[in-house]
Amino acid sequence: MSETVLIAAGGTGGHISPGVALAEILINKREHFKISDVYIHSLTRNKDNPDLISPPCEVLWHSMPQFKAVYFLIFPFQFLIQFVITIFSFQKRSITSVIGMGGYSSLPAILYAILFRKKLFLCEQNCIPGKITRTFHNFAKKVALSFPIREEVFKTKESSVIGNPIRLKVIPEHLNIRQNENLHDSKKNILNVLVLGGSQGARQLNNMILKTMENPEISQKFKFRLLTGNSLYEETKNKSKGNTEIISYSNDMKPNYEWANIVVARSGAGVLAECLVYGLPMVLIPYPFAADNHQKENAEYVENQGAAVIIHSTSDDPSPLVKHLLDWKTNPEQLKEMGHNSLRLSNVNAAYLTISYFFPH
Known part of the structure; x- marks a missing residue:
C-alpha cells in the first residue's frame, strides 16, 4: 500500500x-x-x-x-x-x-x-x-x-x-572528507570566522564581533564574515570599522561553510547539524530565552563531545571570544581536533535514515 x-x-x-x-x-x-x-x-x-x-x-x-x-x-x-x-x-x-x-x-x-x-x-x-x-x-x-x-x-x-535532517543544497559535495583540512595548518596566516545570528539576527553577536575586531592582534590573524539578519544589517553595517565582511542573509550557505574555519553562532539544532557535517569547530553562545533553555542543552552536548566551546553571556563583551581565538591561533592542533570531533558527530544522511526509520522497506 x-x-x-x-x-x-x-x-x-x-x-x-x-x-x-x-x-x-x-x-x-x-x-x-x-x-x-x-x-x-x-x-x-x-x-x-x-x-x-x-x-x-x-x-x-x-x-x-x-x-x-x-x-x-x-x-x-x-x-x-x-x-x-x-x-x-x-x-x-x-x-x-x-x-x-x-x-x-x-x-x-x-x-x-x-x-x-x-x-x-x-x-x-x-x-x-x-x-x-x-x-x-x-x-x-x-x-x-x-x-x-x-x-x-x-x-x-x-x-x-539519527541526527537532524539536512537539505540537499547544504550537504558538502565531498562526503566523509574532512572539510578544509589544510586551512588548519599553523603556517596559514589568516583563519576565517563565520558568524551566524540566525535569520532574525542577533544584536549581541553582531556587536561582540565588531568589538572583537578592534583587537589589533585579532584583526591581523582572523577574517570575519558576519551574517547579521535582515533586520540588523544596516545597523551593523553603520557600526562596522574593521575588515569584516557583512552580509544580511544568505540563501546558499554551502559557500559560507566551505569558506569558514571556525563558526560563532547560537546553538539552534539546524545550525549545529550543518556545521557538524562540515567538520567545523564552534564557539556557541546559546540564546538564553529559548524555550526550555534548549539551546543551552544543545550547546553543552556538542561541547562535551569536544566540538565546541560555550560562552554563557548576554553581553557583547568580546573578551571570552578573543581569548578562545588567540588560544587556537597558537595551538592549531586543538582546533584541528575539534574539527574532527565535529565531523564525528555529524550524520549527513540523517534525512534518508529518518525516512527509512519511519517507512522501512
Whole structure:
C-alpha cells in the first residue's frame, strides 16, 4: 500500500528546514519507499521562507493562531476554524501519514492523525524535547531524535537518535572528507570566522564581533564574515570599522561553510547539524530565552563531545571570544581536533535514515 505523507513543518526555520529535507528524500525516493504523494503543512506567514519559495512538493498553507493569554476567549474559535479547514484539506488529499516537526503550528496535523487514526511520526531536533513532542509522543509510532536527550520521556515509545535532517543544497559535495583540512595548518596566516545570528539576527553577536575586531592582534590573524539578519544589517553595517565582511542573509550557505574555519553562532539544532557535517569547530553562545533553555542543552552536548566551546553571556563583551581565538591561533592542533570531533558527530544522511526509520522497506 502506498503512503500519502504530510510533513507538518510550520513554525520557524529550525522546524522548516529539516521538514523540507525529509520531503526531498520522499520525493526523490518515492518508488523506493512506496510513496504516492507528499505535502508540507506550514503557516501562511512562512511564504517568504527561502526553503518554501521553491519547495520540493506542494505546500498546504494554514493560519493556526498561537495561544496568547490576552486572546484566550477567542482562541478556541480561531483554532476550531483552522482545524476544520485542516480536516477537509487532509481528507481531500487522502493523507495516510503525518510527520510532525515540532512547534505549535504542527498541532492541527498531529490532532488530525490522532483523531482519524493515521500514522503519526515525530521528529525532535533538540536535546530537550519541545512541548509538542512531550505531549504527543505516546500517540506516535516512532520518534526520530537529532541528539541524545536528557529527559527520560520516551521509555515506552520506540525512538532512535539519527541526527537532524539536512537539505540537499547544504550537504558538502565531498562526503566523509574532512572539510578544509589544510586551512588548519599553523603556517596559514589568516583563519576565517563565520558568524551566524540566525535569520532574525542577533544584536549581541553582531556587536561582540565588531568589538572583537578592534583587537589589533585579532584583526591581523582572523577574517570575519558576519551574517547579521535582515533586520540588523544596516545597523551593523553603520557600526562596522574593521575588515569584516557583512552580509544580511544568505540563501546558499554551502559557500559560507566551505569558506569558514571556525563558526560563532547560537546553538539552534539546524545550525549545529550543518556545521557538524562540515567538520567545523564552534564557539556557541546559546540564546538564553529559548524555550526550555534548549539551546543551552544543545550547546553543552556538542561541547562535551569536544566540538565546541560555550560562552554563557548576554553581553557583547568580546573578551571570552578573543581569548578562545588567540588560544587556537597558537595551538592549531586543538582546533584541528575539534574539527574532527565535529565531523564525528555529524550524520549527513540523517534525512534518508529518518525516512527509512519511519517507512522501512
